[in-house]
Amino acid sequence: MxxxxxxxxxxxxxxxxxxxxxxxxxxxxxxxxxxxxxxxxxxxxxxxxxxxxxxxxxxxxxxxxxxxxxxxxxxxxxxxxxxxxxxxxxxxxxxxxxxxxxxxxxxxxxxxxxxxxxxxxxxxxxxxxxxxxxxxxxxxxxxxxEDPSRDAYWRIHDADYYAQKAREAEAAQQQAREAQEKAERQEKKRQQEEAERAHSKAQAEAERERNRQQEHARRQEQREHKKRQQRESQQEGAKQRSSYQRASSPPPPDRTARALAVLGLMPGASQVEVRKAYRRMAQLHHPDRFYTESEHQIALASARFQRIKSAYDYLMHTYR
Incomplete structure (x- = not known):
């Protein structure tokens, strides 16, 4: 120990x-x-x-x-x-x-x-x-x-006992009054502070609500603006695709040949070659690779990927 x-x-x-x-x-x-x-x-x-x-x-x-x-x-x-x-x-x-x-x-x-x-x-x-x-x-x-807790003891041993007790009682009453007044002042001050805090809290809550509404309106406006830009980009991409299709040579009459051409394959390619070509083309042209580009570039990438996906789906269906 x-x-x-x-x-x-x-x-x-x-x-x-x-x-x-x-x-x-x-x-x-x-x-x-x-x-x-x-x-x-x-x-x-x-x-x-x-x-x-x-x-x-x-x-x-x-x-x-x-x-x-x-x-x-x-x-x-x-x-x-x-x-x-x-x-x-x-x-x-x-x-x-x-x-x-x-x-x-x-x-x-x-x-x-x-x-x-x-x-x-x-x-x-x-x-x-x-x-x-x-x-x-x-x-x-x-x-x-002798028992010091009894009055008889103090009457014998302290002649000023009762006078002292009276002074102590008066002092105790005075302290009690002062304590009561202090408590009332503190309670009044507490109520005022609570009212001020409630008013400040209501003002702060109203300010937060205004800020939330303004932020919501700003985000809504941003979303609408982004949607308009996407629609314009899609329309522009459609126009460019249409112009490109009109300017290019007529497509091969065979749909299978066209689909193979989209995947960069020659006629007669096997199902395994189709899968490999699709994976390679999908990795190269997936829209997520262009998220840092302009919305116009993203729209073009989406269109290219859709053609690749459609060609793949068609070819896989024909191999069944």
Whole structure:
């Protein structure tokens, strides 16, 4: 497993000479960071005093940092290490140290009221045993902590509590009004923007429709112009063919001879020769070979190819 996947506390456990002592250090540090009116230096010195006989072999600063981060997963892992490796008497010894650290100043902080109970639960120490141990060490019972969520707590501990609550309520109402006004302005602005977008979209759609109609008309006009040119070219080709036929010598009286002449064959040519001649003539005179020429040239090529095709069809019919 990659070392980057371990948490800071797990890394400390891996490096520790005594995982039990490292686990106890974290639990005691957790109590120490919740003591009131204690400086960082005092916490370090007190934790050093408590751990003078521990065999962990690493610095205390990382432990204090983890405790300050309120890393409950690390705290639960420390408790699991103690439950697994230590006896019930050892767990009681840890609770003894935790109570001592929590009450050094003679006053148990509200946070440590809950932390001691939480630690006792993690270490499987019964509530009655915890109360007995606390009274033996401090001379007074472990009282039920005050509930900060109740008004009674703040009436005692904060004389300005209700005034502060009123100010907070007024500020909250003011923020709510401002938020409502802001939301209304934003909604009005959104509606205006949507109306503007809808208007712009309609204009753009109308413009696109006009462009489509103009493009359609232009293409239609091009098609009509092309058709007129094709008709004129065909008419011109027909005139030229007619003139050529009138100017040429009279065709042979035999239709078969004429068809063979179109394919460039002599009378008496075989069916195989007819096929070969047709393929050769079709490749030479197919209209697709003249697509880069003028429309007039394409029309002439079409006429030549048609004569070749007609001659071939006639000859193949006569060979059946």
């Amino acid at each position: 990659s070392i980057a996947r371990f948490s800071p506390f797990e890394l400390l456990l891996l490096k520790s000479r005594s995982q039990v002592d490292t686990a106890k250090l974290l639990l005691l540090a957790w109590v120490l960071v919740h003591r009131q009116h204690v400086s960082e230096g005092q916490r370090r010195r007190r934790l050093a005093q408590v751990s003078v006989h521990f065999r962990h072999g690493h610095e205390l600063a990382p432990i204090i940092h983890i405790a300050q981060q309120q890393d409950l997963k690390a705290i639960q892992l420390a408790a699991e290490v103690l439950r697994k490796e230590c006896s019930k008497e050892h767990s009681l010894g840890v609770m003894h140290q935790a109570i001592t650290v929590a009450t050094d100043s003679g006053e148990l902080s509200l946070a440590n009221h809950y932390i001691l109970r939480f630690l006792a639960d993690l270490l499987n120490v019964e509530p009655l045993t915890l109360n007995t141990l606390f009274q033996e060490l401090t001379g007074s019972p472990l009282a039920t902590p």
